[in-house]
Amino acid sequence: MSSAAGTPPALLSVERLSMRFGGLAAIDDLSLKVPAGRITGVIGPNGAGKTTLFNCLTGFYRPSAGGIRLHHPQLGVLRLETLPSHEVARRARVVRTFQNIRTFARMTVLENLLVAQHNVLQRASFFSLAGLFGRKAYRRAEEDALARAAGWLDRLGLIEHADTPAGSLPYGLQRRVEIARALCVDPLLLCLDEPAAGLNPRESGELNELLLRLVAEERLTLLLIEHDMSVVMNVCDHICVLNYGRRIAEGTPTEIRNDPQVIAAYLGEEDESVPEPPAKTWARQRADEEAA
Amino acid sequence: MPATLAERGRDAAAAAAIALLLGIPMIGLTTVDQGGALRVQTRWPWLAVFVIAVFCGRWLLRYGLDRLRTRRTRARSDSTGTAARPAPGGRLPGALAWLTFGISLALPLVFSDNRYVIDTATTVLIYVMLGWGLNVVVGLAGLLDMGHAAFYAVGAYAYALLSTRFGWGFWEALPVAALIAAVFGLAVGWPSLRLRGDYLAIVTLGFGEIIRVVLLNGAEFSGGPNGISQIPRPSFFGLPFAPPGEAPTFAAFFGLEFSPMHRILFLYYVILMLALLTNALVLRLRRLPIGRAWEAMREDEIACRALGMNVTHIKLSAFALGAVLGGVAGVFFAARQGFISPESFTFNESAIILAIVVLGGMGSQFGVVLASLVLVLLPEIGRDFAEYRMLLFGAAMILIMIWRPGGILAQREPTLRLAAKDRRV
Numbered sequence: 001m002s003s004a005a006g007t008p009p010a011l012l013s014v015e016r017l018s019m020r021f022g023g024l025a026a027i028d029d030l031s032l033k034v035p036a037g038r039i040t041g042v043i044g045p046n047g048a049g050k051t052t053l054f055n056c057l058t059g060f061y062r063p064s065a066g067g068i069r070l071h072h073p074q075l076g077v078l079r080l081e082t083l084p085s086h087e088v089a090r091r092a093r094v095v096r097t098f099q100n101i102r103t104f105a106r107m108t109v110l111e112n113l114l115v116a117q118h119n120v121l122q123r124a125s126f127f128s129l130a131g132l133f134g135r136k137a138y139r140r141a142e143e144d145a146l147a148r149a150a151g152w153l154d155r156l157g158l159i160e161h162a163d164t165p166a167g168s169l170p171y172g173l174q175r176r177v178e179i180a181r182a183l184c185v186d187p188l189l190l191c192l193d194e195p196a197a198g199l200n201p202r203e204s205g206e207l208n209e210l211l212l213r214l215v216a217e218e219r220l221t222l223l224l225i226e227h228d229m230s231v232v233m234n235v236c237d238h239i240c241v242l243n244y245g246r247r248i249a250e251g252t253p254t255e256i257r258n259d260p261q262v263i264a265a266y267l268g269e270e271d272e273s274v275p276e277p278p279a280k281t282w283a284r285q286r287a288d289e290e291a292a
Numbered sequence: 293m294p295a296t297l298a299e300r301g302r303d304a305a306a307a308a309a310i311a312l313l314l315g316i317p318m319i320g321l322t323t324v325d326q327g328g329a330l331r332v333q334t335r336w337p338w339l340a341v342f343v344i345a346v347f348c349g350r351w352l353l354r355y356g357l358d359r360l361r362t363r364r365t366r367a368r369s370d371s372t373g374t375a376a377r378p379a380p381g382g383r384l385p386g387a388l389a390w391l392t393f394g395i396s397l398a399l400p401l402v403f404s405d406n407r408y409v410i411d412t413a414t415t416v417l418i419y420v421m422l423g424w425g426l427n428v429v430v431g432l433a434g435l436l437d438m439g440h441a442a443f444y445a446v447g448a449y450a451y452a453l454l455s456t457r458f459g460w461g462f463w464e465a466l467p468v469a470a471l472i473a474a475v476f477g478l479a480v481g482w483p484s485l486r487l488r489g490d491y492l493a494i495v496t497l498g499f500g501e502i503i504r505v506v507l508l509n510g511a512e513f514s515g516g517p518n519g520i521s522q523i524p525r526p527s528f529f530g531l532p533f534a535p536p537g538e539a540p541t542f543a544a545f546f547g548l549e550f551s552p553m554h555r556i557l558f559l560y561y562v563i564l565m566l567a568l569l570t571n572a573l574v575l576r577l578r579r580l581p582i583g584r585a586w587e588a589m590r591e592d593e594i595a596c597r598a599l600g601m602n603v604t605h606i607k608l609s610a611f612a613l614g615a616v617l618g619g620v621a622g623v624f625f626a627a628r629q630g631f632i633s634p635e636s637f638t639f640n641e642s643a644i645i646l647a648i649v650v651l652g653g654m655g656s657q658f659g660v661v662l663a664s665l666v667l668v669l670l671p672e673i674g675r676d677f678a679e680y681r682m683l684l685f686g687a688a689m690i691l692i693m694i695w696r697p698g699g700i701l702a703q704r705e706p707t708l709r710l711a712a713k714d715r716r717v
Contacts (some may be wrong), residue, residue, distance in 0.1 A: 004712045058598060060594075060597070060598075075496055076701065085597040085598065086596075086597045086599075086600050086601055086602050087600075088600075089597070089598060089600030090598055090600035090601075090602075094598065095598065095600070096598050097332065097593070097596070097598075098594075102591055102592045102594060102595040102598075103591075103592070104587070104588045104591035105591055106587075106591060106592060106704055107584070107588065107706070108709075110706075110707070110708065110709070110710050111584060111707060112585075112588075112707060114584060114587040114600045114708075115584050115585060115599065115601075118581050118584070118585050118588075118601045119600055119601070121581040122581045122582065122585075125580060125581055126434055126581040126582075127582070128580040128581055131576075131580040131581070132573075132577070132580065134441075136504065137582070146708075146710075150710060152611075153710075154480065159710070162709075162710035163706060163710055165704075181599065182599070184599075185599055185600055185716075227482075289606070291380045
């Protein structure tokens with residue numbers, strides 16, 4: 001680790017990235033460095049362009065301008081903006097999860113994790129042809145894939161749900177299935193889009209622990225979008241704040257917490273009073289009427 | 293929410309009132325011919341019977357539906373919380389499948405001189421084969437293909453042309469025709485890669501029609517509306533099924549008396565074997581990476597891409613395999629009929645094949661068998677009812693969809709379980 005001030009070299013550098021949809025600039029001239037082996041948080045109000053940034057990183061959108069370089073330890077510098085989405089995951093090993101959960105709902109959790117190892121298994125089975133005849137090489141590869149899947153299930157506390165259809169699990173577990181599935185791709189950079197959304201405080205505490213452990217034990221680099229400040233402030237080494245597609249601040253959690261611009265745009269005052277939700281929502285009222 | 297007695301009564305009374313209103317002119321009054329003059333006659337007792345029947349019928353219908361709904365909600369509330377419950381009746385379809393297999397093997401021995409039974413069974417098997425082919429595309433890969441008859445036609449015409457023009461035999465033509473069908477599968481898959489659901493259905497439907505219209509108009513190669521006739525029948529590995537003559541025949545070789553039933557039985561076993569091979573192939577593929585990728589793509593294409601899977605390849609492979617299986621069924625069809633024309637490959641055919649897959653329960657292999665039995669046998673049984681046949685057919689379809697909206701066998705079996713490997717320790 002050669003660079004000054006103890007920050008490791010960047011694994012990913014986003015350079016002057018812009019993404020325009022017609023007249024709207026969802027991302028406007030954004031530059032960002034994601035240091036290797038650290039957790040970088042991306043925060044900002046709704047519509048700030050966080051998910052758009054992820055979509056550009058993972059090849060789902062083609063940026064209007066600018067570049068995204070990944071410093072791959074084996075393959076050198078890869079220009080992510082030129083790769084199609086599946087190549088971003090396969091070659092560059094940049095894997096993402098989704099804000100709205102996207103598990104393979106009717107398949108079991110274990111199957112979800114095996115699908116994530118599709119490319120490895122497909123190569124081992126010679127595009128499934130050798131697998132047709134139950135060749136030994138393929139069977140060994142399948143054993144390995146199963147062992148890897150079981151290993152992650154075990155570490156994420158999902159092992160007893162291995163044979164349950166993913167779609168029938170509670171929300172918090174489905175989020176974990178999605179993370180486990182992404183881990184099965186063996187990522188260099190794991191991009192998590194609001195992993196704590198919909199989790200209760202205990203669950204988000206567990207998530208914090210998991211994220212820290214992944215970085216410590218697996219030497220993974222994490223990039224995460226999150227609204228839950230208990231997650232962001234506790235696990236991130238480095239935070240980037242977006243507003244209207246621009247970076248308005250960057251720095252350590254302490255710096256961000258005290259940045260006046262960030263407080264104005266996003267964090268708000270310390271004792272922000274959350275307005276009470278209406279006592280009875282329309283949906284609840286209807287449900288009550290029906291029950292009567 | 294179950295209706296109360298009064299509510300049900302009110303509902304039934306409303307239905308009865310409408311029946312009364314309609315019934316007065318339609319049943320209550322009738323004209324009779326009396327010495328050349330028409331006279332209006334009343335039939336009030338008939339009308340009363342009709343109205344009472346409507347009242348009772350409506351009441352019973354409501355009652356039945358309510359019962360069904362309460363039972364379903366109760367079942368749902370039972371099942372939450374006990375996630376790891378074994379699949380209900382998971383073993384029953386398995387046993388049934390083996391039983392069906394046994395029956396299909398023994399059927400020709402029992403009915404060896406009943407041509408009608410064997411012919412019908414062969415037709416069922418053709419549809420089973422077509423259903424299994426489409427099941428890969430629709431049931432596993434989740435691509436709504438409404439033009440499967442096109443691949444069936446390609447297979448049939450490929451064999452017909454190869455055999456009548458170039459003198460190819462059934463067994464040589466089979467793989468080549470399958471390959472040609474695969475090419476057509478890719479040809480429809482490639483331009484429609486970005487489409488899903490309804491849009492894909494429209495494109496495939498159009499493709500099916502294009503193939504049929506081309507066959508209808510390409511008079512010099514496909515015979516146009518006259519089709520192709522005198523397609524050679526498959527021989528028993530070189531021994532023709534023919535009355536004794538100069539060349540050695542099947543009957544002469546085995547020292548049997550010639551009977552036209554030999555060929556019928558042979559054809560039955562050929563399609564049975566092709567169908568079993570198809571089944572083995574699809575069941576195996578489902579457990580391989582490509583099969584799981586098909587299912588994953590059905591569940592969420594975007595997630596597949598985010599995991600590094602090339603959705604293009606996965607989609608095209610599903611289309612190609614579905615087309616190959618449809619093509620093989622087509623080859624067999626042409627060889628069995630000896631005559632084909634575009635008439636046999638209309639949209640109606642595609643719709644029936646799709647109905648078989650949906651009715652059977654998407655992705656379920658044995659469900660396809662059950663649905664083929666239902667869809668082929670129902671019209672056959674209904675022959676005695678002449679014009680009511682289609683009514684019967686439609687009613688049965690509606691009933692099945694009410695009772696089992698996910699198809700006859702909607703249960704999905706996981707391709708592998710962790711339980712069997714790790715929990716045993």
